[in-house]
Each structure stands twice: as C-alpha cells, then as structure tokens.
Amino acid sequence: MRNENTPIAVEGYPFIAIAGVLTIILAAVSWHVPVVWAGTAFFLVVTLFIAFFFRNPERITPGDENAVIAPADGVVIYLGPGREEHLGVETTKISIFMSVFNVHINRAPVSGTVLDTFYVKGKFLDVRDERATFENEQAGLVIETARGLRLAVVQVAGLIARRIVCYAGQGDRLTRGGRYGLIRFGSRLDIYLPTATEVKVALGEKTVAGETVLGILP
Known part of the structure; x- marks a missing residue:
C-alpha cells in the first residue's frame, strides 16, 4: 500500500x-x-x-488479533445498530468524525481479505448529520478475517471533503493497522461490526487510527 x-x-x-x-x-x-x-x-x-x-505519523498497533482497531483519527459520533447492505445482516455501527485538524490517513481495522469494494456517488452533507451515511458520496470495503468474520468499513465524503482515496482492491490482503486510504479535508468513517463484538469505546470518545481498540471480535 x-x-x-x-x-x-x-x-x-x-x-x-x-x-x-x-x-x-x-x-x-x-x-x-x-x-x-x-x-x-x-x-x-x-x-x-x-x-x-497530510502528515503521516507512525502508529503502534495492539497485538490482539481479535481487536478491531480504529480506522481513523477523530471522535465517535455514532454508536449503535446499523445495517450495511453489502453485509446483509444487522451489525453494530461505529462512526468516527474527522475534522480538518485530524490525521486523515485511514487504516485497516482488522487483518483480512477484501471480499468486495463499492463506490456510491452522492451528496456532500455535513458528515455529523446521520443522513450522510445514506446520502453522501462514499467508498467501502467488505473484509473477511481469517476466522471467517465479515465487517465493512466505509469512507464517507463530507461538506468540505470532496475526494476519497482508497488503495485497496478486491482480493487484496490487509494488515490490521496498515494504511489503506485517505479522505481530503474533513470526513467520516463508518465501520460495521458483528453484533456480538464487545465494544470498547463510548460515544464522544476520541480515537487514534491504528491504535485505539474499538471492540473485540467474538
């Protein structure tokens, strides 16, 4: 990458x-x-x-292979149920808001294989508005871990962010904490986890990409 x-x-x-x-x-x-x-x-x-x-600092990723790592620096603005059509099942959704002052490099939340990628053109609503999840321009990955668990991570463009960059493609192998893309000038990351995931963050909590543990996979 x-x-x-x-x-x-x-x-x-x-x-x-x-x-x-x-x-x-x-x-x-x-x-x-x-x-x-x-x-x-x-x-x-x-x-x-x-x-x-555009700074690109090094990060130290925790060693627990069951840990889901924050894909973005920012603040948790949504934590609750969510459904991602490419997964087709109910999930636990965590949304992270990145301001223009955050590092904007995005990192893989888990190690696994990219089963699918998708891109949807859309609006450029303020990403703190929950409608942004459904209406804004976005690009996503469906990742399968070695144990067969599937999750999705979605880069969502915002009011100022107009350019999503994703390096990963279908069939690529991602390493947890590794860089896989970025969004220019303020944006949001939505991550959809299995409902049995033990969530380790709270609403309003700050996250550090590649380091903060969002949850523990079942």
Whole structure:
C-alpha cells in the first residue's frame, strides 16, 4: 500500500508544491512591493497547514488479533445498530468524525481479505448529520478475517471533503493497522461490526487510527 514510509502523504505533494511556489513568488515580489508581504505570509501559512493536514505519523498497533482497531483519527459520533447492505445482516455501527485538524490517513481495522469494494456517488452533507451515511458520496470495503468474520468499513465524503482515496482492491490482503486510504479535508468513517463484538469505546470518545481498540471480535 502507498504511504508506508512517507512522513507526509504523497497525495499532499501537489497541493504543497502549488502553495509553496506561490509563497516563493510573492516573497520575491515583496522585496520591491512591501504590501505583498501580507500575501506572502498568508500563502506560507497555507503551505504549512497543508503539510500538517497530510502528515503521516507512525502508529503502534495492539497485538490482539481479535481487536478491531480504529480506522481513523477523530471522535465517535455514532454508536449503535446499523445495517450495511453489502453485509446483509444487522451489525453494530461505529462512526468516527474527522475534522480538518485530524490525521486523515485511514487504516485497516482488522487483518483480512477484501471480499468486495463499492463506490456510491452522492451528496456532500455535513458528515455529523446521520443522513450522510445514506446520502453522501462514499467508498467501502467488505473484509473477511481469517476466522471467517465479515465487517465493512466505509469512507464517507463530507461538506468540505470532496475526494476519497482508497488503495485497496478486491482480493487484496490487509494488515490490521496498515494504511489503506485517505479522505481530503474533513470526513467520516463508518465501520460495521458483528453484533456480538464487545465494544470498547463510548460515544464522544476520541480515537487514534491504528491504535485505539474499538471492540473485540467474538
């Protein structure tokens, strides 16, 4: 998968380059036109923020193979029953909201094989609105563990996030805690677990992708 050894996600390079070049150009002009310093300062801040947004830190994933790991940094905004049509059964659904200040690299919640992938075009509602699960643009994976348990993880685009990136494809083998995609500029991750999963997080709790245990599989 991509971004395994890059401190900044490669998807951010074009944005950083554009903002950086504009900063350099304005800085050169400002030597002759002092009023341009304001523009230089603005684009410098933008460049630094973009680099910050696409940061790609290393994470230490817990060793318990039955543990389901948070696929995203953020806050749990929904915890309860949910049904994902690609699984076809009732599940326990956990939704994580990512603000623009969170790390946006998404990580595999379990080790397993990608049985199916899906992409749905849709709206760009605020992802804190529960309607976003059903109406927003989204991309998902159905993953089967070595013990035959199936779960789904869905990247949901938001009001600002307009670009979902997923590296995983059908038949790929994912490693729990490994990077598998990202969503640009604020978004949401929905994860659908077997109902017998022992949930380990609470509504409003902060999560760290690749480290926080969401639950223990039956």
